[in-house]
Amino acid sequence: MDAILLQILNGLDKGGAYALIALGLTIIFGTLGVVNFAHGALFMLGAFCAVSVKAIFGLNKITLDPTQLTAWGTPLEIRQPYVEIWFGDFGRLMMEYSVPVSILVAIPVMLLVGIIMERGLIRYFYKRPHAEQILVTFGLAIVLQEIVKSIFGANPIPQPAPDTMSGMLDFGAVIGMDAGNVVYPAWRLFYFIFSLSVIGMVFAFLRFTTFGMVVRAGMADRETVGLLGIDIDKKFTIVFGIAAVVAGLAGVMYTPILSPDYHMGMDFLVLSFVVVVVGGMGSLPGAVAAGFLLGILQSFASMNEVKNILPGIDQIIIYLIAVVILLVRPRGLMGRKGVMEN
Amino acid sequence: MNILSLSRSDLITLICFIIAVLSGPVILEPFGAGYPDLLQKFAIFGIFAIGFNILFGLTGYLSFGHAAFLGVGSYTAVWTFKLLSMNPIPAIIFATLVGGAFSVIIGYISLRRSGIYFSILTLAFAQMSYNLAYSVLTPITNGETGLQLAQSDPRALDVAFGRDYGAVLPPSDLFGIEMTGYPGFYFCATLLIICFFISMRIFRSPFGMMLRAVKSNQNRMNYTGLNTRPYALAAFVISGMFAGLAGGLLAVTDPLAGAERMQWTASGEVVLMTILGGSGTLLGPVIGAGAIKYFENIFSAFNETILLNAYSFLPESLQHMMASVSSLFVGEGWHLTLGALFMLIVIFLPGGLMEGFRRIKGMIGRIGGGGDVSSKSETAPAE
Numbered sequence: 001m002d003a004i005l006l007q008i009l010n011g012l013d014k015g016g017a018y019a020l021i022a023l024g025l026t027i028i029f030g031t032l033g034v035v036n037f038a039h040g041a042l043f044m045l046g047a048f049c050a051v052s053v054k055a056i057f058g059l060n061k062i063t064l065d066p067t068q069l070t071a072w073g074t075p076l077e078i079r080q081p082y083v084e085i086w087f088g089d090f091g092r093l094m095m096e097y098s099v100p101v102s103i104l105v106a107i108p109v110m111l112l113v114g115i116i117m118e119r120g121l122i123r124y125f126y127k128r129p130h131a132e133q134i135l136v137t138f139g140l141a142i143v144l145q146e147i148v149k150s151i152f153g154a155n156p157i158p159q160p161a162p163d164t165m166s167g168m169l170d171f172g173a174v175i176g177m178d179a180g181n182v183v184y185p186a187w188r189l190f191y192f193i194f195s196l197s198v199i200g201m202v203f204a205f206l207r208f209t210t211f212g213m214v215v216r217a218g219m220a221d222r223e224t225v226g227l228l229g230i231d232i233d234k235k236f237t238i239v240f241g242i243a244a245v246v247a248g249l250a251g252v253m254y255t256p257i258l259s260p261d262y263h264m265g266m267d268f269l270v271l272s273f274v275v276v277v278v279g280g281m282g283s284l285p286g287a288v289a290a291g292f293l294l295g296i297l298q299s300f301a302s303m304n305e306v307k308n309i310l311p312g313i314d315q316i317i318i319y320l321i322a323v324v325i326l327l328v329r330p331r332g333l334m335g336r337k338g339v340m341e342n
Numbered sequence: 343m344n345i346l347s348l349s350r351s352d353l354i355t356l357i358c359f360i361i362a363v364l365s366g367p368v369i370l371e372p373f374g375a376g377y378p379d380l381l382q383k384f385a386i387f388g389i390f391a392i393g394f395n396i397l398f399g400l401t402g403y404l405s406f407g408h409a410a411f412l413g414v415g416s417y418t419a420v421w422t423f424k425l426l427s428m429n430p431i432p433a434i435i436f437a438t439l440v441g442g443a444f445s446v447i448i449g450y451i452s453l454r455r456s457g458i459y460f461s462i463l464t465l466a467f468a469q470m471s472y473n474l475a476y477s478v479l480t481p482i483t484n485g486e487t488g489l490q491l492a493q494s495d496p497r498a499l500d501v502a503f504g505r506d507y508g509a510v511l512p513p514s515d516l517f518g519i520e521m522t523g524y525p526g527f528y529f530c531a532t533l534l535i536i537c538f539f540i541s542m543r544i545f546r547s548p549f550g551m552m553l554r555a556v557k558s559n560q561n562r563m564n565y566t567g568l569n570t571r572p573y574a575l576a577a578f579v580i581s582g583m584f585a586g587l588a589g590g591l592l593a594v595t596d597p598l599a600g601a602e603r604m605q606w607t608a609s610g611e612v613v614l615m616t617i618l619g620g621s622g623t624l625l626g627p628v629i630g631a632g633a634i635k636y637f638e639n640i641f642s643a644f645n646e647t648i649l650l651n652a653y654s655f656l657p658e659s660l661q662h663m664m665a666s667v668s669s670l671f672v673g674e675g676w677h678l679t680l681g682a683l684f685m686l687i688v689i690f691l692p693g694g695l696m697e698g699f700r701r702i703k704g705m706i707g708r709i710g711g712g713g714d715v716s717s718k719s720e721t722a723p724a725e
Contacts, residue, residue, distance in 0.1 A: 035458055124689070130458050131402070131404045132692060134404065134458070135613065135614075135617060135684065136685055136688040136689060138610060139681045139683075139684030139685035139688060140685055141681070142680060143678060143681035143685065146678035146681060149675075150675055150678070266607075270465060274462060274466060277458075277462050311478045312473075312474055312477050312478030312479070315470075315476070315478070316469075316470040316473055316474060319466035319467070319469055319473075320470065322463070322466050323451065323467070326455055326459060326462075327451065330454075330459075
């Protein structure tokens with residue numbers, strides 16, 4: 001029981017990341033009809049927002065103290081971060097919470113990136129075949145990741161979680177089981193809650209706002225919405241921006257779990273596409289459900305007990321499930337009729 | 343049926359192609375590409391791209407998992423070296439067959455779906471093979487280290503024919519001719535020409551017409567009572583065999599095989615080669631493969647000093663600025679150029695270089711009084 005609970009928890013944070021990326025992919029696909037292979041790169045860009053924020057916070061003012069000498073006889077350098085000088089204790093707090101603080105930076109940055117991407121490139125590809133959409137966004141993904149590589153280097157850059165959330169949480173005790181059996185990193189649980197709330201916000205936005213209503217109508221029948229005198233293109237540009245923000249936020253908060261490097265986006269992209277396909281192309285709840293489902297199944301497959309029976313299953317479980325689902329339920333778990341049928 | 347029943351223009355294309363390939367070392371010398379290692383790569387990836395083009399160019403099915411067949415071919419070839427003989431002929435035969443067998447399985451399942459689902463399925467299979475090769479299949483693939491030859495290999499056929507390589511690790515050899523350097527290139531080049539010929543025959547055959555029909559409107563084909571799937575599967579298997587052959591040749595010229603050959607970036611690369619050259623054209627994929635391997639080789643060798651020399655005609659300050667800007671795109675940053683190139687081609691020239699040539703030809707033809715510009719090679723752009 002404990003082991004099972006632990007594996008479910010293990011799957012939730014990864015599943016959260018898959019769900020967020022897959023959600024964005026599905027929104028873009030459902031509204032714009034574009035297969036965006038650069039979505040993983042957006043996830044990666046989000047992660048590097050966190051890296052840059054931390055780097056900026058870490059800028060030091062170097063003062064030489066002539067009264068103290070180092071072992072080499074040069075004056076001792078005293079490094080003090082600018083944020084600390086300017087904001088005092090609040091600055092120190094900001095440095096510690098650099099990952100959550102990066103969210104504030106990531107939202108406008110990713111929105112801007114998304115809008116530029118849509119206006120500058122994607123909109124010319126609405127009418128072109130899916131193969132060309134895949135190829136051009138694939139090229140864009142390579143370009144983005146190489147740019148990041150040339151700025152930040154090829155090595156993973158670890159990002160610490162805030163001290164208060166970097167410890168372990170005795171999850172078993174929280175839900176009333178024996179203490180000490182199910183102990184889990186607090187940040188990963190936090191990531192799960194965070195991803196749920198982002199997903200909740202996106203759904204609420206689509207469900208309860210006028211804008212969301214127009215977008216949903218556009219997903220169902222683009223032409224009619226256009227005939228009603230609504231500038232659907234403008235709305236969809238913003239939708240693309242929102243999808244970029246969602247992917248970016250997923251990336252920002254994932255940095256303490258996985259040290260970001262330039263190709264993290266590609267790794268997640270392939271899996272997220274599988275998630276979208278399993279969930280059903282064009283179905284938002286499907287994408288979310290499949291994200292968590294595959295995350296949890298993946299963590300179950302990496303249990304030693306399972307691996308002893310089926311060696312290597314942890315490496316291929318997601319792809320295997322995708323193959324089975326596509327053959328048994330061609331539209332995915334919750335796919336709608338008429339999406340990508342031809 | 344006469345095997346050489348080609349139309350006159352095709353025959354000319356074929357002959358030109360043969361001459362160009364065989365004199366490759368001389369033609370490419372001025373471009374700094376006239377050395378065997380690179381030429382071998384041209385030929386091998388040419389074969390890979392020709393095969394991919396039979397699937398993607400003709401049927402329109404975009405496979406993102408072709409690197410799996412390349413990797414399988416490499417592993418098979420190395421195992422043939424280890425178990426049977428250092429002669430490349432059994433190695434490439436087995437590589438082709440095993441590549442084909444794999445593609446039958448993967449193709450049979452993947453082709454049940456089309457469009458993006460097909461792409462995802464092939465990608466899933468390739469990633470599965472890649473992950474398995476790295477983890478569980480280590481006894482067969484030797485995991486991260488990659489599969490290599492060893493002195494203790496049995497090499498049953500070689501022993502049977504009394505060949506003893508002594509205490510050194512032998513390169514593969516074709517009845518005594520070592521498959522390195524120019525002999526290796528000519529071996530690959532011969533196979534490239536054969537593959538090109540096969541692809542030409544397929545393009546001109548009723549079977550090729552059927553594949554094109556699958557691309558243009560599969561539903562209509564089904565309505566007329568034709569089951570298209572066997573045709574698509576045949577195309578898939580042929581291209582899988584080409585990929586297996588290419589993988590085998592990679593092992594022939596350098597007898598080791600690693601799992602990274604199966605990664606999906608490698609699949610992306612062959613897509614790029616085909617698109618760059620012009621998918622659905624005969625010559626395009628070979629040109630695309632050559633161009634990418636050439637630029638990869640040239641660009642990734644550039645460094646700061648070479649750049650500074652190249653800009654030496656500029657004033658000093660400008661020289662350094664230009665050098666630092668362009669150093670982003672060369673050397674380590676070569677992939678940036680690749681990605682940008684990819685985008686530019688897809689955006690502005692979806693038909694690839696062959697369409698570019700055709701446009702230029704058309705322009706010249708118009709200027710020159712509208713002479714007959716119908717090209718000798720098939721240059722219909724991809725839909």
